[in-house]
Amino acid sequence: MAERGGWFAAVFVLGSEVAERMAFTTFATSFVSYLMDVMHKSPLEASTIITVFFGVCGTTPLFGGFLADAYLGRYATIAIFSIVHLLGLILLAAGAVVAPLSPRICKHDAEQCLDEKATAFQMGYLYVSLLIVAIGFGGIKSNIVVFGADQFDRGNPSDKKNLGMFFSSLYMTLDLGFVLALTIVVYIQVQFGWNWGLTTLAIAMAAGNALFFAGTPFYKQKRPSGSPVTRLLQVIVSAYRKRKLELPQDNVRHPGEFLDKAAVKIGLDHEVEGSWTLCTVTQVEELKAMIRLLPICATTMLLMSTVVVLLNYSTVQALMMDRSLSKSIQVPAPSVPFLSSVFVMIAIPFYELVYVPAMRKLTGNPRGTTHLQRIGIGLFLSTLTMIVAGFVEHKRAESKRARFSAFLLTIPFSMYGLASIFGTIGLIELFYSQAPEGMRCFGSSLLPFTAAIGSFSATALNSIVGSSTNWLHQSWQWHLDYYYWLLACLNAVNFALFLVCARFYKYKEEQDKERDGET
Numbered sequence: 001m002a003e004r005g006g007w008f009a010a011v012f013v014l015g016s017e018v019a020e021r022m023a024f025t026t027f028a029t030s031f032v033s034y035l036m037d038v039m040h041k042s043p044l045e046a047s048t049i050i051t052v053f054f055g056v057c058g059t060t061p062l063f064g065g066f067l068a069d070a071y072l073g074r075y076a077t078i079a080i081f082s083i084v085h086l087l088g089l090i091l092l093a094a095g096a097v098v099a100p101l102s103p104r105i106c107k108h109d110a111e112q113c114l115d116e117k118a119t120a121f122q123m124g125y126l127y128v129s130l131l132i133v134a135i136g137f138g139g140i141k142s143n144i145v146v147f148g149a150d151q152f153d154r155g156n157p158s159d160k161k162n163l164g165m166f167f168s169s170l171y172m173t174l175d176l177g178f179v180l181a182l183t184i185v186v187y188i189q190v191q192f193g194w195n196w197g198l199t200t201l202a203i204a205m206a207a208g209n210a211l212f213f214a215g216t217p218f219y220k221q222k223r224p225s226g227s228p229v230t231r232l233l234q235v236i237v238s239a240y241r242k243r244k245l246e247l248p249q250d251n252v253r254h255p256g257e258f259l260d261k262a263a264v265k266i267g268l269d270h271e272v273e274g275s276w277t278l279c280t281v282t283q284v285e286e287l288k289a290m291i292r293l294l295p296i297c298a299t300t301m302l303l304m305s306t307v308v309v310l311l312n313y314s315t316v317q318a319l320m321m322d323r324s325l326s327k328s329i330q331v332p333a334p335s336v337p338f339l340s341s342v343f344v345m346i347a348i349p350f351y352e353l354v355y356v357p358a359m360r361k362l363t364g365n366p367r368g369t370t371h372l373q374r375i376g377i378g379l380f381l382s383t384l385t386m387i388v389a390g391f392v393e394h395k396r397a398e399s400k401r402a403r404f405s406a407f408l409l410t411i412p413f414s415m416y417g418l419a420s421i422f423g424t425i426g427l428i429e430l431f432y433s434q435a436p437e438g439m440r441c442f443g444s445s446l447l448p449f450t451a452a453i454g455s456f457s458a459t460a461l462n463s464i465v466g467s468s469t470n471w472l473h474q475s476w477q478w479h480l481d482y483y484y485w486l487l488a489c490l491n492a493v494n495f496a497l498f499l500v501c502a503r504f505y506k507y508k509e510e511q512d513k514e515r516d517g518e519t
Contacts, residue, residue: 005151005220012215013148014173019208020140021177023201026185028311030334034194039118040103051459053130058452060138061445068441070227074147081139086205088133093198101125142445149432150220164367165352167428172348175341182338190332225438235279235287238262259284286436297450299498302491303423304454306382314409321406336406340413351421371430372502378423379498383491385415390484434508
């Protein structure tokens with residue numbers, strides 16, 4: 001049998017991810033208008049629904065990663081949840097097409113249906129559809145990165161280099177989905193209505209699923225290794241039971257030595273390795289590896305909050321600016337950021353083909369810079385992004401009229417794209433390389449979970465600023481520039497905290513060398 005995996009198999013994975021990103025981007029950028037225009041929700045109600053939806057999307061990957069690592073395996077989990085995701089999109093499309101499932105669309109009789117609210121049944125149908133979409137998203141998102149990376153052999157020097165390029169290629173395909181959502185889907189939605197817009201997403205997801213299943217004969221597949229959560233809990237319980245136990249005097253003291261007690265046998269005949277009383281050294285090290293990642297996760301939440309804030313307010317800003325490409329062509333407000341995505345798609349090959357080789361010669365690191373260095377660069381660029389976004393908004397407000405070009409908004413979006421190339425890709429590589437082998441899907445789910453917390457944090461900050469200042473009140477009189485600069489200050493403080501956490505972080509390879517030295 002021919003060897004499976006490699007770039008040929010990875011292409012099927014990358015292609016299928018474009019459709020998922022199209023759907024996610026639509027929910028992030030323009031679905032709020034569906035809730036307001038079709039479901040007749042207020043801006044506050046619509047924003048709350050979207051925020052809760054993204055919160056659920058951030059937590060379901062934890063469940064999806066657990067299922068893959070413990071029982072189903074990565075391929076089966078992606079396959080099942082891709083179908084679930086498609087089902088949710090079909091239900092949403094049906095809700096926009098079938099009359100009883102949504103209120104009347106206000107066209108010629110706007111005054112008659114303006115106050116017609118969605119019924120409890122219609123909202124219930126919408127919530128169930130969104131929940132199914134979120135569940136499907138969780139199963140895909142927690143596994144697609146790891147499954148794609150599984151197609152390369154980390155022990156092979158050539159494949160190890162290809163692995164880094166795969167992560168960058170994955171981000172580029174996500175950006176392609178972003179561009180398609182902001183151009184094709186928005187155009188269809190504006191010209192033909194939400195019924196066709198949501199139907200387009202369902203068709204795209206069906207095509208993405210077909211592409212994923214077409215690659216089945218070529219995929220490398222790994223067996224699940226058992227419940228990661230159970231293994232982690234066993235270490236905690238066992239260590240707590242032996243909390244009064246003194247470690248052998250010849251042991252070298254080091255952080256996490258309390259957890260080492262879980263692997264110490266105290267002479268009880270009934271103790272079996274891998275139980276709730278005695279754990280293996282591997283189990284202990286798995287828990288330590290996951291704990292080491294938590295501070296890094298905590299200090300990258302603002303990176304996720306930044307894009308949430310930019311997306312939330314860019315549409316409103318664009319509506320007050322000149323969006324004309326010519327006298328007869330005007331770009332829809334939600335589509336304004338798409339030019340920055342095109343820039344990022346160009347920047348990623350430059351990053352891989354120019355930046356990485358140049359830095360590799362300087363540092364000797366196969367990827368040019370370490371994972372933490374890339375994340376740090378991303379956080380620094382995120383701070384600069386909010387500073388520039390504040391200046392762009394300040395100039396727009398000074399102009400007083402809508403003749404200020406909306407395409408200047410692509411500057412902060414492009415800067416954030418660069419921040420993501422370093423920060424987000426660095427995070428993906430860090431989670432993949434540092435999470436234990438049997439917990440990579442669970443570890444990969446930390447990224448969307450971090451994004452969800454970042455989204456909630458942005459919403460909370462928005463509420464605090466909105467209630468305590470007049471910065472976010474009437475759009476013609478607001479001080480969004482002040483809000484952006486406040487976020488820049490918070491990003492700067494967060495960057496400093498990250499530097500502290502990174503200073504004390506030890507890579508898994510360093511930990512292994514230290515243990516070998518102690519032995």
